[in-house]
Amino acid sequence: MTTRIVIVGGGSAGTITANLLARNLYKEVTSGKVVINMITDNPDHTYQPGYLYVVFDKVRPDEIVRKQKDLLDPHINLFVDPAVKIDRDNRVVVTKSGRQFDYDYLVIATGSRIVPEDIPGLKEGSYWFYDMQSALRLREALMNFNGGKILLSMGIPHKCPVAPLELTFMMYDYFKERNMLDKVQLHYTYPINRLHVLEPVSDWTIGEFERKGIKYDTFFNMEEIDPAKNVIRSMEGDELGYDMLITIPPHKGAQVIEDSGLGKNGWVSTDRRKLINTGYDNVYVIGDTTDIPISKAGSTAHFQSDVVAERLTSIISQGDTVIEYDGKVVCFVETGFDEATYIWFNYNTPPKPTPPSRMLHWMKLGYNRLYWLTARGIL
Numbered sequence: 326m327t328t329r330i331v332i333v334g335g336g337s338a339g340t341i342t343a344n345l346l347a348r349n350l351y352k353e354v355t356s357g358k359v360v361i362n363m364i365t366d367n368p369d370h371t372y373q374p375g376y377l378y379v380v381f382d383k384v385r386p387d388e389i390v391r392k393q394k395d396l397l398d399p400h401i402n403l404f405v406d407p408a409v410k411i412d413r414d415n416r417v418v419v420t421k422s423g424r425q426f427d428y429d430y431l432v433i434a435t436g437s438r439i440v441p442e443d444i445p446g447l448k449e450g451s452y453w454f455y456d457m458q459s460a461l462r463l464r465e466a467l468m469n470f471n472g473g474k475i476l477l478s479m480g481i482p483h484k485c486p487v488a489p490l491e492l493t494f495m496m497y498d499y500f501k502e503r504n505m506l507d508k509v510q511l512h513y514t515y516p517i518n519r520l521h522v523l524e525p526v527s528d529w530t531i532g533e534f535e536r537k538g539i540k541y542d543t544f545f546n547m548e549e550i551d552p553a554k555n556v557i558r559s560m561e562g563d564e565l566g567y568d569m570l571i572t573i574p575p576h577k578g579a580q581v582i583e584d585s586g587l588g589k590n591g592w593v594s595t596d597r598r599k600l601i602n603t604g605y606d607n608v609y610v611i612g613d614t615t616d617i618p619i620s621k622a623g624s625t626a627h628f629q630s631d632v633v634a635e636r637l638t639s640i641i642s643q644g645d646t647v648i649e650y651d652g653k654v655v656c657f658v659e660t661g662f663d664e665a666t667y668i669w670f671n672y673n674t675p676p677k678p679t680p681p682s683r684m685l686h687w688m689k690l691g692y693n694r695l696y697w698l699t700a701r702g703i704l
């Protein structure tokens with residue numbers, strides 16, 4: 326009998342999981358006892374942390390994009406055909422072209438997406454850097470910026486909770502290099518009572534912002550933007566003006582999740598240790614699309630992929646598993662153009678940012694190049 330594994334989503338989590346499964350189950354896959362089908366909606370695979378460097382012209386767009394088929398083990402069947410329905414009761418995924426993929430085990434790895442249209446005026450009035458086009462647009466706007474107030478306004482949840490801090494620190498160095506610090510005022514707002522969801526990171530950020538003269542406000546939840554007047558209003562009733570507005574738009578999970586009734590706003594209810602969809606032992610959920618209250622980050626996706634690949638390998642080859650996810654997340658955080666800090670944490674251990682150093686910055690740059698080995702399941 327053939328065991329059919331279907332992986333929906335060919336981003337970080339889906340790709341790592343698929344490659345690890347193909348390697349762990351090599352004998353079963355090559356003999357046809359296990360079939361791995363990947364369904365994704367894009368023939369290209371983008372290393373999203375690279376957008377940050379595109380903004381400052383530190384990498385070219387083509388350096389952070391690869392063909393998805395080139396990243397996959399040749400024994401994995403790739404279908405570039407968006408999933409439009411996930412039917413857990415009948416164990417089938419339906420795609421846009423009408424194909425039906427029956428499965429014994431399903432891995433949902435459809436990530437998250439930005440929905441700028443959810444805040445009136447945001448699309449017309451603000452810049453962001455969460456896709457290639459917007460990163461290039463921001464790059465050009467910064468090049469042409471001659472001085473004034475730059476307001477950085479964030480909403481949560483969003484993927485990579487440290488990315489807006491990195492952007493702010495890098496922007497500081499960008500204007501320092503251009504001898505413009507006296508002409509530019511950076512002002513950062515965050516929706517909760519601190520500057521980052523994790524308290525130790527927030528405390529550390531406050532120190533760094535005060536040292537650099539970066540202004541900040543908390544409890545600022547974006548409600549609407551008036552691009553004609555250059556003002557942003559918050560749900561708390563505050564109003565701030567700007568010369569340039571940079572935001573992280575609201576995030577949701579993939580449309581197919583909501584359309585299939587799998588979870589509100591596209592977040593799928595997930596057991597935080599077993600990584601299974603609540604109530605469905607044969608459905609795994611990994612990466613940004615889980616509703617687990619931890620960072621939506623590439624490293625989260627990576628460590629969860631290791632766990633799911635090991636769990637499925639044990640279940641398929643031995644009938645059971647005891648492997649669980651401990652909540653591990655690791656992040657190198659750029660604190661400018663030359664230095665970075667580092668945090669790691671899990672369900673039991675809070676993060677503790679280390680003093681920024683050049684070495685950590687080079688480690689982040691090194692990892693940016695090594696990511697393609699991670700995607701292939703090698704690193």
Ligand SMILES: Cc1cc2nc3c(=O)[nH]c(=O)nc-3n(C[C@H](O)[C@H](O)[C@H](O)COP(=O)(O)OP(=O)(O)OC[C@H]3O[C@@H](n4cnc5c(N)ncnc54)[C@H](O)[C@@H]3O)c2cc1C
Pocket residue numbers: 333334335336337338339364365366367372373374375376377406407408409434435436437454455456484485488579580581611612613614621622623624625626655656657
């Ligand atoms: C600017 C920026 C900076 C970042 N920096 C960092 C960092 O420094 N460190 C870090 O750890 N993380 C960082 N991240 C976050 C990281 O990129 C994501 O958390 C990670 O990619 C999540 O992996 P995923 O597989 O869950 O989602 P994704 O990698 O987004 O993959 C989801 C996949 O699902 C596909 N898909 C969606 N809908 C469908 C459908 N209906 N049918 C089929 N396929 C579908 C998508 O096309 C995509 O290929 C950053 C992200 C951004 C945007």
